[in-house]
Amino acid sequence: MRIPCPNCGERGLEEFSYRGDATVTRPTSIEPSSESAWLDYVYLRDNPYGPHWEFWHHISGCRAWFRLKRDTVTHKVLAVALAAGVDGEDHRS
């Protein structure tokens, strides 16, 4: 596979590491009432058939983490954006 790093351009899969679902958001509350949000965040993942936002890390390159939208069926890469964002925006759609 070829992965387009937002900084470095298209590079081989072997330069990257993968961290799965990028649509989950870490809860901000540590109150007891937030338990189900925490369990969802840490343990529950969808297994989508088709487009999926996921985290990738250019670990043998520029060390950027980014969100990449990949079709899990065809492996087609549909979109990519730095996780930190360049303008503070969340680029997931």
Next chain:
Amino acid sequence: MTRQKFRLPVGGLIDRLQPIEFRFDGKRFEGYEGDTLASALLANGVRLVGRSFKYHRPRGIFTSGSEEPNALVELREGARREPNTRATVTELFEGLSACSQNRWPSLRFDWRAVNGLISALLPAGFYYKTFMWPASFWEKVYEPQIRRAAGLGRASSRADPDHYEASWHHCDLLVIGAGPAGLMAARAAARSGARVLIADEQARFGGTLLDEHVVIDGVTGVEWARACIEELKTSDNVTLLPRTTVFGHYDHNVLGAVERVNDHLAEPPPGQPRQRLWHIIARQVVLASGAMERGLSFTNNDRPGVMLASAVRSYVNRYAVAPGESAIVFANNDSGVRTVRDLKSVGLTVRALVDVRSGVDSAVRAELEDTGTQVFDNSVVLRAHGTTQLRGARIAPRGGGQGVDLDCDLLCLSGGHDPRIHLTSHTGVKPVFDNTLGCFLAGDLGESVSVVGGASGRFDMVTALRTGHDAGHEAALRCGFALAIEQPIPEVTGESAESASEALWQIAGATEKAFVDLQNDVTVDDLALAVREGFDSVELMKRYTTLGMATDQGKTSNVTGLAILGEQTQRAMADVGTTTFRPPYTPVAIGAFAGDSRGRHFQPVRYSPLHEWAVDLGAEFLEVGLWYRSRYFPKAGEDMAVASEREVLATRRSVGVCDVSTLGKIDIQGPDAGAFLNLLYSNGFKTLQVGKARYGLMLREDGILYDDGTASRLTADRYLMTTTTHNAAGVLAHMEFYHQCVWPGLDVQFCSVTEQWAGLAVAGPQSRELLSRVLPQISLDNDAFPYMAAGEFTFQGMALRLFRISFSGELGYEINVPAGYARAFADHLMEVGEAFGITPYGSEALDVMRIEKGHVTAKELNGQTTPHDLGLGRMVSQKKDYIGRFLSGRPGMIDANRQRIVGLVPERAGARLFAGAHLVGPGKSAIAKNDEGFVTSVTYSPALGHWIGLALVNGGEERIGEKMRAIEGLRGMEADVELVSPLFLDPEGVRLRD
């Protein structure tokens, strides 16, 4: 030496001026430059070349290409001996030596051919049915017997003496196959300026142009190919890779190929690799891999002398070899007539043409019959005669009837053609059966891959040239070569239009073995049996019968097997399904994948900047991840235990020094550095004062311990973090994730400085005295530089960082100096330390001392434990958020009955403890039900004079004082132990603080 009795007097693409001597089964033969082992064997009349996998049936050469199921040999000798090498793709070289396989005592007389006689007892699923019971018989009797009786060649047990290398290549267009279609595609794209890579598994480009009689643009196919190849060779933008098999097609047009750089020589020239693995990244791919011929299934269709018609033409035309003297041709398509003509053109006798179809053209019939060839239309071959050599065949009308027996020593088969579309399904695109063409075609491959020529299911030369050109042109356009111009398509003469073939998958009336899969000895009857027993889905049938599961991956058998399954179950081909082809297309040597990554170069090695220092002091080393850590420093006659004990005692009595450079070091800077550390560690860091170090715990988000280490605040905005050696890379990635993905708003930067700084631990009651002399400008008394102090200093113009931290439990310091000065500084330290009897100690002594102090390492931070489990519950803040904060507080994570840390001492003085031992109550038996925990770390304690250990046991500290049995089943060791506090030495930490 035998003369080449079956070499035709003229013709062929061999070089008769260059004879080559070779050996087969010890006997000497001669061939010519340009031969394969198969063609050279045939030229010498050797037609029996091996025994089959299961029944030990005599087998000959069936094909002329990489799909060969039968002619497998052991090639070369000694360390280079390679089993299951296909004679059909082995180029002949001077001194080649090959042996037939799977026969005993000899090829002609094989004792285990008795398997064939009792074959009624060896049907499909035989292994499953017979060897299920009794279980002990499987291991002791059946398996060894089967292993001996069945099988292929023997691999060399010696180390591979050859080298392999890897290469990466980016191109606009990769053309796979250099036959007529591939050459056209490459030429069209190359002329437009695209960067083209063209690969072919054969040594010589040209594909079927080398095998068949055809005229293109007024010259022979061979001549046309030569000119085309010459043009490609002289184009700067074209790379040609002969002897290269593209074996895998991966996502995003990444392809794997193996180039047999020197397999055509006895051994690679000095300094050259045997093979080269190519990683190809192509914008466009044109698959021009051609088609394979299909056999036909009738009784004894595996006899040596039964060959594919296309292979026969190749041997006759390309290699000028007569595979037999008297032939029968059996076909369901027009390649039958072509084969008859080619054989006759070199003076061979063709007894008969047997055509499955009715109504052979009368002019053709007259032509053949006038030259002595009987024509049987609407007929089949019912059986082959002969055993180790074909002697004849029985021909019968399709409707039934006795039929007639004709003598022959060559039977040419053509049951149709299958496009070589294996690569197209590697990325998950399923092939589709085309009822009109009667074969599988590639599925929808999108815009970056096109399939041309024979691989696209069109088997004539005109179409090959045209589709090749169009695909090459289109690929160039897609790559942005807007000036690509269409080229004229070469004119083909002498090729008559072909009439349709008629599928014939199995021949009614076969009474004995009619093989479908020659390599795995799977017959038509086996498939029928599988269906009768309910294994009627493709995947089940494959596994039950082993159809298509041999080293040839069923290249010549899968489609026939599917079709027979369809007929047996009255299903159309499309409903039967298809099998998925997976990489590699043909077998690839493991060595090619490993490349240079073997032996010493298997993985990188990391040396501490103090490695040479330790070597000079006589250290023994331990591999920790990629690192080599100094483990102990033996003096003459000392083993590890003795040396480590001396090192521990010297350190605890006076002063010791240890290389701790491998600990991960991360420099963290920015206004939010403290806030970030507060989120990373479970204990607080925001309040840490400048000039102080603190021990910290990192959790995973699920509340399990991840890593531990210290962080020191060097200035208001700058911290230096240390991690464990083996988590150094992981912690950095973990921090990057949280910084970039979770808290991007934090104003903080960090990077690894592990390699930039060397680390030395100086520990023992004399350490302060020693360092005061080494670093006289630094005030080290307890008030000026107390326990957990940290500071940056300058020493003789060199930056130096000093930390009063200790893993050993003694008064101790860690010193960081720039890696390049590490050796000089360490030497200076040793020189000054001589007066104190300074002793270098290794990781083993460090481990002894940390167990005596009850300090935890990866043995305890094992991916299952929480801070609470390891007695570190006080380091879990309740005041702030941090990674793992919420889920570490779940009731199950802080349950008092969890397996928690305790110390262990043996009840009997002098008894040894073993790590990994399980703990059961006194008098309880060693069964899983009684298991209450296990021993994580043990050591002999020089300070206490007996063995001690750390363990995780149900209830942990609440059980201190109890007695248990520690049982180590692997070594059969056992000890009675008492549970004690894990702080064996100086529990108040007086030594650290004084």
